[in-house]
Amino acid sequence: MKQRIRNFLLTLAFGLVVGAFGYSQLTARQHARDLAAARAEGRAAAEKALADEMAALKPVVLKPVASERPKADGTRFAYEYVKPKTPELEPFYALASKEDMLRQLPEIKAIDGLLVLPKPIKFVAAECREPDAFYSPERGEVVMCYETMKVLLERGEELTREHGLDEDHARRYLVANVRFIVLHETGHALIDLLDIPVTGREEDAVDQLATTLMLRFAGKDESSGAVAENLRMASNWFLVRSTGAYNLDAYADEHALGEQRYFNLQCLLYGSDPVRYVGLVADGTLPEARAKMCPAEAHRVSKAWLRLLLPHVAPKYEMTEEKANQAFERRQRERNRDAEVPYVR
Ligand SMILES: [Zn+2]
Numbered sequence: 001m002k003q004r005i006r007n008f009l010l011t012l013a014f015g016l017v018v019g020a021f022g023y024s025q026l027t028a029r030q031h032a033r034d035l036a037a038a039r040a041e042g043r044a045a046a047e048k049a050l051a052d053e054m055a056a057l058k059p060v061v062l063k064p065v066a067s068e069r070p071k072a073d074g075t076r077f078a079y080e081y082v083k084p085k086t087p088e089l090e091p092f093y094a095l096a097s098k099e100d101m102l103r104q105l106p107e108i109k110a111i112d113g114l115l116v117l118p119k120p121i122k123f124v125a126a127e128c129r130e131p132d133a134f135y136s137p138e139r140g141e142v143v144m145c146y147e148t149m150k151v152l153l154e155r156g157e158e159l160t161r162e163h164g165l166d167e168d169h170a171r172r173y174l175v176a177n178v179r180f181i182v183l184h185e186t187g188h189a190l191i192d193l194l195d196i197p198v199t200g201r202e203e204d205a206v207d208q209l210a211t212t213l214m215l216r217f218a219g220k221d222e223s224s225g226a227v228a229e230n231l232r233m234a235s236n237w238f239l240v241r242s243t244g245a246y247n248l249d250a251y252a253d254e255h256a257l258g259e260q261r262y263f264n265l266q267c268l269l270y271g272s273d274p275v276r277y278v279g280l281v282a283d284g285t286l287p288e289a290r291a292k293m294c295p296a297e298a299h300r301v302s303k304a305w306l307r308l309l310l311p312h313v314a315p316k317y318e319m320t321e322e323k324a325n326q327a328f329e330r331r332q333r334e335r336n337r338d339a340e341v342p343y344v345r
Contacts, residue, residue, distance in 0.1 A: 073314050074314035074317075075120050075121075077121050080122060089146040092149040095149075105183075107183055111213075113314070115194075115314065116315075121189050126144075142189055148178075152173065173236075177233060179230065179234070187206025190309070208264075215268070223335060227335070232266075271298025272302075
């Protein structure tokens with residue numbers, strides 16, 4: 001009996017141990033299953049989250065943004081013609097406002113809306129009390145004074161009388177000079193607004209910009225001869241204001257001497273197309289020693305301004321240096337083709 005009881009107890013004890021073992025094994029298996037399930041669930045959740053994320057991203061990744069949003073346009077300029085108080089300036093107000101002269105300058109037309117600026121440039125024609133033209137950084141204005149227009153017209157009339165030129169010459173002289181002066185001041189405005197780096201004299205840099213713009217962006221209907229005539233009338237103005245005798249103030253001035261500005265402009269004109277403008281060297285307008293350097297100088301100046309302004313061209317135009325040069329060359333070819341005769345002085 002004792003033996004049976006002992007066997008029972010042993011069996012029970014063994015059973016309990018096995019049972020306990022079996023239980024723990026069962027628990028471990030269950031745990032592993034739970035863990036796998038949890039992992040699977042976690043993975044599924046993570047996969048779903050990723051899929052959701054991808055789905056959310058898809059419209060952005062797959063749809064080209066460019067085609068949906070129009071690319072940014074450039075900054076448009078503003079224009080104003082202020083009525084003068086002095087009666088003798090009235091005709092210049094009438095001339096400028098009637099023709100919307102500042103807006104219609106071909107080079108201004110070409111760059112109006114081309115560049116992205118921190119604020120618009122306003123082109124103003126106004127009475128200033130003395131002949132002048134300037135850029136006002138505070139007001140963001142390029143101002144052409146009626147007094148300057150008056151002096152320019154008088155000079156044009158003088159030249160017409162002296163050289164027996166055609167009737168329209170004085171008006172062309174006025175417009176060509178307004179054009180150059182406004183572009184010169186626009187250069188100051190661009191340097192200020194776009195924080196364009198300039199080494200050397202800013203006055204030289206903006207003369208170069210004005211000349212380059214008049215060579216590159218002249219109207220399609222203007223022949224090479226007309227472009228050259230405009231630039232030569234602009235350079236004539238430098239000589240008119242020069243006395244030829246200078247004091248220290250003139251040498252110290254921020255502007256180069258009138259004669260130097262004159263030759264710098266001739267150099268860029270000749271250098272832009274040496275074959276067409278060879279007459280400038282032949283007749284002694286541009287000394288040969290300087291002329292030799294001019295094709296390289298004209299190319300350098302044009303390239304420098306193009307590279308300085310390209311980063312500010314509105315994205316809409318997708319402009320590159322190559323595309324810009326191709327456009328310039330195309331325009332040059334059209335102009336040369338349209339020219340009735342090669343330029344003769
Ligand atoms: Zn200046």
